[in-house]
Amino acid sequence: MTTCNGIFLKTEQKERLFEQAKQHIHSFQQRADTYDETGNFPFENFEDLRKQQWLSFTVPKEYGGEGATLSEFVLVQETIAQGDAATALCLGWHNGTLMQLRDTRKWRQETFADFCHQVSYKQILVNxxxxxxxxxxxxxxxxxxxxxxxxxxxxxxxxxxxxxxxxxxxxxxxxxxxxxxxxxxxxxxxxxxxxxxxxxxxxxxxxxxxxxxxxxxxxxxxxxxxxxxxxKGQQPNVPQGWLLHIPACYLGIAIAARNDAVQFAETYQPASLNTPIKDVEDVRRRIAEMDVELMKARHMMYHIAERWDEDEQIREQLAPELATVKTVATNAAVDVVDRAMRIVGAQGLLKSQPFQRYYRDVRAGLHNPPGDDLTYRQLAKRAFGEV
Known part of the structure; x- marks a missing residue:
């Protein structure tokens, strides 16, 4: 089975980060159903993240952190979400908050430096x-x-x-x-x-x-x-690039659903067939459609994140693109999970299967900011020269 990674690992640094983040996928997957069932906070997952210093991932290097770029941030978010989406979204709010403070510099330097040192050396959490x-x-x-x-x-x-x-x-x-x-x-x-x-x-x-x-x-x-x-209002209204952690998280759910659906198709053989369902043309088409949706959304997200990283001068112009990434990615993620459920069939509704959790979790992305209506309103204003 070929997974949906690799093409966005353009540097040795990103390859290293991806491999480190990937190490959490299996253990987080093993715990995800329990945390979902009980509604408890994933303390054990966050203890693992602390040990690997992920809580200071976006803290500037001069204050003891990794100083992650936006494209590195979304890569890690998307990867960890393949293990447990709730853990990834929580980590994203924490690291995104720190990235926003880093980019806007709206706190006094002494206050920000002191707080960053606490995050780096004590691995504390903030939101x-x-x-x-x-x-x-x-x-x-x-x-x-x-x-x-x-x-x-x-x-x-x-x-x-x-x-x-x-x-x-x-x-x-x-x-x-x-x-x-x-x-x-x-x-x-x-x-x-x-x-x-x-x-x-x-x-x-x-x-x-x-x-x-x-x-x-x-x-x-x-x-x-x-x-x-x-x-509020003292700083320039700079677009919030850090919010790309949201679409990255939901694309991670979609990738997990896609990978599990492919694995299911490779191994499930009903009595009515002589081969696994991967050889059924309709199943193959649905898998291809999932990959098309993921490619469109992921290429857009990583391209905009890299533009943000490469040129600080254009960041103020990227607000419509950042909002559009969220709309495109979260709707694509919902679509991919729906297609995965159709491949698996009624078994996807069983609580012993992860698909029902993917199905529920991915829909939360539609309600994270910005809402689709705000994105379309912003694009319409730009189209008519009203901004």
């Missing part, structure tokens, strides 16, 4: 906590109802955050809050061990169950001036 139950996704302009009030040299923060992936394992969260005195939105780096910060176990979805994207409750949390790390 953004921006979405809220009532205000919705920040990608759609939702303003935080979480508030921050300044009094006597301290910040007092109150509110509730939702969809906080990695919640049970997080060491820090970057919390957005509306500053009551000015109406501006600030970002605060909070330790999840400090008083007034609570994790509420609310996550019980059909997809990506092990991400544990629970609620974060903030009740009278006090923070120093050092915790106030940035203010």
């Amino acid at each position: 953004s906590a921006a979405t809220e139950p009532n205000s919705g996704s920040p990608a759609r302009g939702g303003k935080p109802q979480t508030t921050a009030t300044y009094n006597n040299g301290k910040w007092y923060i109150n509110g509730t955050k939702s969809f906080v992936s990695l919640a049970p394992a997080l060491d820090y969260a970057i919390v957005t809050a509306t500053i009551e005195e000015t109406g501006e939105v600030g970002e605060f780096l909070l330790s999840l061990d400090q008083e007034g910060v609570y994790r509420e176990e609310t996550w019980n979805p059909m997809s990506m169950r092990a991400t544990r994207s629970d609620h974060l409750i903030l009740e009278g949390v006090t923070a120093t001036d050092e915790a106030f790390v940035a203010k």
Whole structure:
């Protein structure tokens, strides 16, 4: 069986990273059903990732990290997702957050350097906590109802955050809050061990169950001036290349489904046939169609990631392309998994088979940012010269 890798390993560095990430696929696959069934966070997987220093993958080299490029980042994300998608998506939020801070340089240099050293040498976990139950996704302009009030040299923060992936394992969260005195939105780096910060176990979805994207409750949390790390709107509106970790993750699911479907076709022989179903023309066509969808999406994703890496001057122009990659890749991934299910047939619905998990998990990508409607709106504006 030929898998869908190799063509994008253009450098020795990428070959090395791919081989290192590939080592996790089997063990993560072995645990994936258990984590999916229980809805528990994959602590064991993250312990493996810590040992291999993957939690500092996007930290700048001068601060002890790997300093990964965007194309290297998506390669690792796509590979790890072939083992366990929930683990990959969580790792992507962590490393993507650090990459975004690295690229935007919106924190004070001393603050960023100190935090990066903690990540590199202690392998701590961080994620953004921006979405809220009532205000919705920040990608759609939702303003935080979480508030921050300044009094006597301290910040007092109150509110509730939702969809906080990695919640049970997080060491820090970057919390957005509306500053009551000015109406501006600030970002605060909070330790999840400090008083007034609570994790509420609310996550019980059909997809990506092990991400544990629970609620974060903030009740009278006090923070120093050092915790106030940035203010929304102060930095240029640079496109968020790091969000390509999302389509990379869902393409990883699709590759796993494709590979398993090929293996199934090579070995499954019903009593009605003299050979395995790989010799049935309709099965061969469906496998070829899966490869076509994967080739289109992956070539686009890696091409845009490499353009981002090669020329910082054009990054501001890549927003439509980055959004389009997400739309193309996640829809292609859904299509590939659907085709894999048709090859396997009713056996794909059995809980003893991974296909039903692929089928559920891949659909979560349609609801990660940016939504397809926002992408099409952006492309239409560009087409009519309205941007």
